[in-house]
Amino acid sequence: MRAESGAEFNDVMQRMTGLLVGAIFGAVFVVVNAHSPLNSVTANVLRVAACLAAASVIAMWFLTARKEKPSAGSRPNMYSRGYLIIVAAEAVLLFGGIRVLAAWERPEQTNVAWVAFVVGVHFIALAPVWKDWGIAAPGAILTLLGVAGLVMASTAVVAWVPLVSGVLSGVVLLMGAVTFGWRAMTARTA
Template structure:
């Protein structure tokens, strides 16, 4: 359970980073600031839930009700993360060599991170991560298409901010579910 909560925390951190880095022009400054503050609050709440759940697990005050069967940090995970790193950095290098605009990078990152969740779902035997995986994949594809249009300035919002909101929302939902699944010991 703790490794899954840590995975949720990692997803939340990356979600917050997506929002912090990409909530900018062409958004109104007030809207951008509100999004960044909301991402900060969501991340702080997720960190609080992570520590709360971890404390319950360490003290034995709670026991997880549901234990998914998938190995969290096993061979499959390592292979997927290695492929993700190669695709992320290699893809950005190729995009740069092709002279693609900088906005293309955030769309590429969203696409690869989304595909990484889709690939991890069967490895972890956790279908719920398909939702953020598919959403991020779609946001990445939409952003890549947008880089060929006059809407290119909105790519960081579509592929960056919306991806961050997706990761933070998924992390919030999972952390609340995980905390609720911890029942007090008799």
Template sequence: MLFVAINANEPLPSLAGTLLRVAAVLALMFVIFVYMTAGRMIKTGAVPQGGPAGGPMFGKAYLVIVGVEVVLLFGGLPVLGALGVPEQVNVAWIAFVVGAHFVALAPVWKAPSMLVPGVIPTVLGIAGFVMAGTSALAWVPFVSGVLSGITLLGASAVLSWTQLAELRRVAAA
């Protein structure tokens, strides 16, 4: 949601930016609602509580990947600034790193579906870097930021909904 909220600015028309922000907030609210509904189902015993078949979701591999992500995010931005890269490219770097972290987590979590919210922002981040050297620099926040945000929110909404549907199926069985 933050990708969209922060980056849905000019050169987008004001109305388009506002509509994108409203849609992003609604998508986030949907994901939170589904998460809370699933949590209630587990808490009340309607479905059994369980973890991923592949082991702990937040084990050592996860911590290493997130640690590398934090170092790249907070270390990379000052490097870009020192190199004189236009500020609009910061969001391209963030999209690239966030996407790459999902790609790295996909095999750790044994979740190939994580590749969608991983590969797309990674590619959109690369596209932002390419655009930085063109007359399309002003569109980098939209391409790398807004489109990455839409991808992440969309993937979260679809995954949340399918997991809730599975919980409901298990509860009905």
């Protein structure tokens, strides 16, 4: 394995930390939303697979952190002012939006669609801030899954909104985190 500077190490660790957060939220999306109308076997298989995928990203994070230490004086720039503004807006939109949906007496399933939509938009907004357009693709997919769920919530298939907006969003986050985590690990050893 080649030696890395502290800045390169921090770049890798920032990316791995982002993937770790995405994997954990992806697993939560799946575990919380894998339920009826899915049969219990399918729901449990999805939950176990999600937890295993998240555990693999956690392991990749620790392996990456153990390989090398950052140099003195180097510091991450992941949490810039732009990042903080986007996360604050996301929190306001998430919690404010859920309250508005409740006031409008929308079905409870609408909440997961709203969460998927807001999380997707947050990834798209973060892409230029982090100068990482790779996160825009899962952001666009989550946004579309959120919109699909919002539309479905007004139809007879409302019971399937948690699968479409929740489970599928979680799968997207987990697949992205595992794939990009693996690529980062193998690129470091190449």
